[in-house]
Amino acid sequence: MMPPGTPDQDIKEQSLRYQLKSFWRLWPYLWPKDKPSYKIRTLLAMIFTIAGQFIVVLAPFFLGRAIDAMDLQVKDMGLGNALGIGIILLILAYGGFRLFSVVLSEGREYVFAPVAQYAKRAVATSTFAHLHKLSLRYHLEKRTGGLSRIIERGVRSIDFLFRFLLFNIGPTLLQLAIAGAAFWIAYSWEFALIAVAVVITYIWFTVTTTEWRLKFRRDMNKKDTEANAKAIDSLLNYETVKYFNAEKFETDRYDIAMEGYQKAAILSRTSLATVNIGQSFLMNLGLVALVLLAAQRVLGGSMTTGDIFAITMVMMQVYRPLNILGFAYREIKQALTDMEKMFALRDIRPEVQDAPNAKDIYDVKGAIKFDHVAFRYDEDRPILKDISFDIQPGQTVAVVGPTGAGKSTLSRILFRFYDIEGGTVTVDGHSLSDITQDSLRKSIGIVPQDTVLFNDTIGYNILYANPNATQDEIEAAAKAAQIHDFIAGLPKGYETMVGERGLKLSGGEKQRVAIARTLLKNPAILILDEATSALDSVTERDIQTALDNAAKNRTTLVIAHRLSTITGADKIIVMEDGQIAEQGTHEELLKKRGLYEALWEQQEKSPEHA
Ligand SMILES: Nc1ncnc2c1ncn2[C@@H]1O[C@H](COP(=O)(O)OP(=O)(O)OP(=O)(O)O)[C@@H](O)[C@H]1O
Numbered sequence: 001m002m003p004p005g006t007p008d009q010d011i012k013e014q015s016l017r018y019q020l021k022s023f024w025r026l027w028p029y030l031w032p033k034d035k036p037s038y039k040i041r042t043l044l045a046m047i048f049t050i051a052g053q054f055i056v057v058l059a060p061f062f063l064g065r066a067i068d069a070m071d072l073q074v075k076d077m078g079l080g081n082a083l084g085i086g087i088i089l090l091i092l093a094y095g096g097f098r099l100f101s102v103v104l105s106e107g108r109e110y111v112f113a114p115v116a117q118y119a120k121r122a123v124a125t126s127t128f129a130h131l132h133k134l135s136l137r138y139h140l141e142k143r144t145g146g147l148s149r150i151i152e153r154g155v156r157s158i159d160f161l162f163r164f165l166l167f168n169i170g171p172t173l174l175q176l177a178i179a180g181a182a183f184w185i186a187y188s189w190e191f192a193l194i195a196v197a198v199v200i201t202y203i204w205f206t207v208t209t210t211e212w213r214l215k216f217r218r219d220m221n222k223k224d225t226e227a228n229a230k231a232i233d234s235l236l237n238y239e240t241v242k243y244f245n246a247e248k249f250e251t252d253r254y255d256i257a258m259e260g261y262q263k264a265a266i267l268s269r270t271s272l273a274t275v276n277i278g279q280s281f282l283m284n285l286g287l288v289a290l291v292l293l294a295a296q297r298v299l300g301g302s303m304t305t306g307d308i309f310a311i312t313m314v315m316m317q318v319y320r321p322l323n324i325l326g327f328a329y330r331e332i333k334q335a336l337t338d339m340e341k342m343f344a345l346r347d348i349r350p351e352v353q354d355a356p357n358a359k360d361i362y363d364v365k366g367a368i369k370f371d372h373v374a375f376r377y378d379e380d381r382p383i384l385k386d387i388s389f390d391i392q393p394g395q396t397v398a399v400v401g402p403t404g405a406g407k408s409t410l411s412r413i414l415f416r417f418y419d420i421e422g423g424t425v426t427v428d429g430h431s432l433s434d435i436t437q438d439s440l441r442k443s444i445g446i447v448p449q450d451t452v453l454f455n456d457t458i459g460y461n462i463l464y465a466n467p468n469a470t471q472d473e474i475e476a477a478a479k480a481a482q483i484h485d486f487i488a489g490l491p492k493g494y495e496t497m498v499g500e501r502g503l504k505l506s507g508g509e510k511q512r513v514a515i516a517r518t519l520l521k522n523p524a525i526l527i528l529d530e531a532t533s534a535l536d537s538v539t540e541r542d543i544q545t546a547l548d549n550a551a552k553n554r555t556t557l558v559i560a561h562r563l564s565t566i567t568g569a570d571k572i573i574v575m576e577d578g579q580i581a582e583q584g585t586h587e588e589l590l591k592k593r594g595l596y597e598a599l600w601e602q603q604e605k606s607p608e609h610a
């Protein structure tokens, strides 16, 4: 387990054993507690796989017996007599067994496919759900693309591990064990020893040389990326290249990068050839040793030509999948790493967690109290220092102050995106740490400083607050937010797409969509974080009306940049540098002739507010 809130540093390459452990974390998905039919499927898949290996190994022995029988058969008897019929039956058995092994392995696909797909989906969904549980701090520090890639790769790795580890390499090893046992039982332990020793050596050789080759491949990929980066950079700077007649220089630079790639690629390719030769040497050495040993016994009379035949065929069967062992090893390793990264993501504990006995809050009245609150985002920089204020139910309280004073931070704390370091925050007298995040967030609506919308329709974005709302309710919210007329005037109305992050709407429109959305949520507590960007006076008046409508009948915390909009607030809190400099009503603060009065004077003078 990682300590709470630690951003996952890129996970270092782990030992294979550790990685195999993370493979076991898949087991609950293959053996799901509440899905007995999936358990049966998994069990059947295992039985089919194991049975298939036995059958594949045993089939050649029938053919061996058939060949021996042919030796005994008198020439002109053909297949007509009893022995002949025996030969036919043995050959049929050989064919039948081989066919049966294919049926079993395809049958395994048939029964296992739903389980494999379920496992993939369940792992992906639960990882996704976990990501939403992680704290804002974590998400701010992570690149979102990186997170979705970890899930995507992790899920893909599951497929890969099933295909290669469970259904290819695993069964091959089982086949080897069965072949060894069969050799031992049918002939003698020397055959078993040679067969097993050769394959083990082969595996060891492949794994070692594949590890050695990995560095060529890495080098190759690195050089490839380098060459690409150079090409892109150079083409992006097309004009600059022309200004300085640097085409030749650029081409040479690209060529040098390509040369690096070429060298690495040659090494990678030739090293593969070396490995292939080594593998082939080992395989054939094993085969020759087995056949020599058998030949000696055939001459001694203790074995038959049919046995040589059977041994060769069994070994060919075992060798076949080993051809791709190098590739499979590399990919399995990669897949295990990917999977481990995904599971490591799931091990990160959310920084903000409900207390074990956290209660839900109902019928929130909206009394808010900050009591000596201290907070910092990062260890080395306190942001809020000793903040105390309270808001009575139904009041409108404004927070003003210079940029960076910590105003938006107050809203993030009230929403419990972060836990505080000192002091307490209460809603209706309940400390935030004693209530569930879910019930807290249900009672708070936020119109954030910079609104981001889903890349969908306007209607979808408003409906997001309450998926059960009717079209009338949506329109009522939009009207209160002073955005209905605008939407109705659009060719596609509520079906208009807003573009990525809502960028097809203007700042003012986006903000009013956000207000409509929050009105539809109808929370007991409303936080309005005014956008800093200057809006034209008509839009500003519209938004002001929207906000006034929104603030009716609920506790409202307005974070304001234009002081003219909050003169009527029940209380104004003036923040500076993470502290409360002053608080009181507009008139009281003007009389104080402090920071508020200075800000007021300054804004009254600015042409925008003239
Ligand atoms: N996630 C974060 N990690 C670290 N520091 C942060 C983070 N978010 C905000 N800060 C810092 O905390 C301070 C207060 O930020 P906050 O967003 O509360 O300011 P603000 O008063 O809302 O300013 P503005 O008027 O510009 O919106 C700023 O100095 C900011 O750099």
Ligand SMILES: [Mg+2]
Residues within 6 Å of the ligand: 407, 408, 409, 449, 529
């Ligand atoms: Mg802010």
